[in-house]
Amino acid sequence: xxxxxxxxLALNVEIYVFISIILLLIVLLIVLRKVxxxxxxxxxxxxxxxxxTNNLRNEILEERQRVDLHREEILAxxxxxxxxxxxxxxxxxxxxxTDTAVAIADHKGRFTYVNQGxxxxxxxxLAELIEIIGPDIYSASKKMNIIPMLERAIELKQSFHHTSxxxxxxxxxxxxxTNLTPIYDELGKIKQYIMLETDVSELKLINDKLRKxxxxxxxTxxxxxxxxxxxxxxxxxxxxxxxxxYSKEEFIEKVGLNIKDFCIADNQGDIIDLIQKQQKPxxxxxxxxxxxxxxKWKQTNIAxxxxxxxxxxxxxxxxxxxxRIKEAEYKIQEEKEKADQxxxxxxxxxTAEELKTKGKATPRFYRSVSVLFADIxxxxxxxxxxxxxxxxxxxxxxxxxxxxxVNRLFVEKIKTMGDAFxxxxxxxxRNKSHPFDTVLVGLELQRIxxxxxxxxxxxxxxxxxxxxxxxxxxxxxxVVGKQKMTYDxxxxxxxxxxxxxxxxxxxxxxxxxxTYEIIKDYFECEHRGKILAKHKGxxxxxxxxxxxxxxxENGDGITPNNYxxxxxxxx
Numbered sequence: 001x002x003x004x005x006x007x008x009l010a011l012n013v014e015i016y017v018f019i020s021i022i023l024l025l026i027v028l029l030i031v032l033r034k035v036x037x038x039x040x041x042x043x044x045x046x047x048x049x050x051x052x053t054n055n056l057r058n059e060i061l062e063e064r065q066r067v068d069l070h071r072e073e074i075l076a077x078x079x080x081x082x083x084x085x086x087x088x089x090x091x092x093x094x095x096x097x098t099d100t101a102v103a104i105a106d107h108k109g110r111f112t113y114v115n116q117g118x119x120x121x122x123x124x125x126l127a128e129l130i131e132i133i134g135p136d137i138y139s140a141s142k143k144m145n146i147i148p149m150l151e152r153a154i155e156l157k158q159s160f161h162h163t164s165x166x167x168x169x170x171x172x173x174x175x176x177x178t179n180l181t182p183i184y185d186e187l188g189k190i191k192q193y194i195m196l197e198t199d200v201s202e203l204k205l206i207n208d209k210l211r212k213x214x215x216x217x218x219x220t221x222x223x224x225x226x227x228x229x230x231x232x233x234x235x236x237x238x239x240x241x242x243x244x245x246y247s248k249e250e251f252i253e254k255v256g257l258n259i260k261d262f263c264i265a266d267n268q269g270d271i272i273d274l275i276q277k278q279q280k281p282x283x284x285x286x287x288x289x290x291x292x293x294x295x296k297w298k299q300t301n302i303a304x305x306x307x308x309x310x311x312x313x314x315x316x317x318x319x320x321x322x323x324r325i326k327e328a329e330y331k332i333q334e335e336k337e338k339a340d341q342x343x344x345x346x347x348x349x350x351t352a353e354e355l356k357t358k359g360k361a362t363p364r365f366y367r368s369v370s371v372l373f374a375d376i377x378x379x380x381x382x383x384x385x386x387x388x389x390x391x392x393x394x395x396x397x398x399x400x401x402x403x404x405x406v407n408r409l410f411v412e413k414i415k416t417m418g419d420a421f422x423x424x425x426x427x428x429x430r431n432k433s434h435p436f437d438t439v440l441v442g443l444e445l446q447r448i449x450x451x452x453x454x455x456x457x458x459x460x461x462x463x464x465x466x467x468x469x470x471x472x473x474x475x476x477x478x479v480v481g482k483q484k485m486t487y488d489x490x491x492x493x494x495x496x497x498x499x500x501x502x503x504x505x506x507x508x509x510x511x512x513x514x515t516y517e518i519i520k521d522y523f524e525c526e527h528r529g530k531i532l533a534k535h536k537g538x539x540x541x542x543x544x545x546x547x548x549x550x551x552x553e554n555g556d557g558i559t560p561n562n563y564x565x566x567x568x569x570x571x
Contacts, residue, residue: 103129105193109136121176121199123169137180137193154182154190159221161325163200175201179320181221223298227259227315229307231272234314243298243321245291259302259315266300275304276312285322297326350428351479351487363478369426370438370472370515371494372411373501374402374445377465379419395419398452398464405444411437414489421445424489427477432571435472435518439544442468442509443558450507469501471512499533500541513540522551522564 101118105111114126124132133140154160160180167173179196223240227233236248244251255265263271266286275282281303288296299320307313351361376382383391399416406413406423411434414422423441425434446466453463473493479485496512504510516525524545530538546557553561560568 101197101199103195103197105137105195107190107192109138109193111136118197121168121174121197122166128169137195157182157184158324159320161320161322174199179222221321223317223319223321225262225317225319227262227317229313231259231315232257233259233262240319243290243296243319244288250291259317262317263302268300271302275302275315279304279306279310296321296323298322355479355485361479363476364428365474365476366427366430367474368432368434368472369424369475369489369493370434370470371424371475371489371497372422372438372442372468372470373497374421374442374466374468375501376419376449377467377506379464382462382464383419394464398449401448401452402445405448406441409437409441409444411441415486424475424477427475427489433568435470435515436522436568436571438470438472439509439511439515439519439523440547440558440560442470442511442544443546446507446509447558465506467501467504467506468509469497469499469504469511470509470515471497471500472515472518496533496536496539499536500539503531503533503539503541505543509544511542511544513542516540516542519544522548522567524548524557 101121102113102115103111103118104113111126111130114124114129118129119125122129161177162180163175163177165173166176177198177200179198181194181196182190183192183194185191221239221242223243224237225233225240226235233248233252236251240251241247246254255261260269260272263269266284266288268284268286271282271284281301283299283301285297285299288298290296299322301318303316303318304312305314305316354361386394395416399421402421403413410431411423411425412427414424416422423438425431425438425441431437445468449464449466453465457463471493473491473496475489475491475493477487477489480488500510500512510528511519511525519525524547526543526545528541528543531541533539546552547560547564549555549557551561551564551567553559
């Protein structure tokens, strides 16, 4: 019984446990299903947050990139500002150390500012400047008569250079070089005018602070180079690039780093030693070839900047492109030489020089000269059968040969009158050989006209014959008129020489007794007796045939030998 009871109990326990297990499994399944539901739900939530987190992360990355980019821009701007600050510091060095006087005008040319250097140079304040010369640069230019040059410079957008004599407020006279530079805006319109004025009468600099010169240094067409205390290139402006075409680095590579290299390239190797010795600026002009091989002229001014104990801290080199000025100077010189040559063709050298220097030529009295008149026999009739071109050609042919003979024998040609030729010995330079010189010219002219006659006969035309008359005596010589001026001679000597020419026989040289008495020992002459001359009565006249054989070279009777020349040189 007991055994049966235990057996029953044992079976019931197993059933209970089994049922318990079954119930536990059912509960676990229900719990697992719930857990799975919540896991799925939270997984979706986590996925949503994950997407939001990723989007936020991407936005943060993009924002970070924008911040980095902005940071780079700020760093670049900071670097640029630092460079500008360094440049401004360098420009302030130019402004504080230069001696140049500065005046600034607005876009209409009205004066708005003058610096202390201007006041020191002229003695006038801005208000006094406006009161004395006017409110603008045009008023000043009108007083100096340079408005056309100023307007031309503005039209070509170039700096204007002008040197003039001025009187300061204290009454001191000075020579001042003015450099006027128009400053343009982005649209190419004039924004300001900068005028730099330097006392070039003493080449003396003053050390006043020029706050506004930084604008000039950065905008001026002039090249500015600053060398440091070691003499090496420290800074250049835009004008430097415009002048040379090189960057600073390219220029250093080509020319050298030091200021002595710079001066040697300009063939001014000793100028730095001179600056250090005299402790003052030096200037020079020289040529250069820019990067593109273009030849230019530049004006260079090297100014030392002193520190404590007169030690040079910097060199400031300011250079101006003066190529156009030099070209204009060359052109002016060429035109001047042409004008001088033309003047010498019209007037004697001494008279031409007096006209150039004094604006007038004083008439001079010459106590003794020899006047020669030459005239072609019956030329008026011969000319009737010539065309105008043939007439001018013939006159040009023999007059040009006459000119050569006169110049060679030291006789001054006065003028031609139709077919007549007038020259005189003994002016403008007085000499005692003038009778001999003039008679030699007469013989030479007859030889020229004979040779010319042979040429005419070979072409089937009639040969020309020349009458020549010579008389010695006093004359007055000078310039006549204001326009188309002519050098002429006056006096009874001229009239008598003309009468002697009129009384001459064709192909002969006819001289008065006055001339004959001087030359008779050296020339073979023939006495003609007293010949009636119009308005002058009877005048003793002589034909001169040739030089005596002992005084003639090769015996031609026309060319003097060395003995004859030595005799005339000793007179």
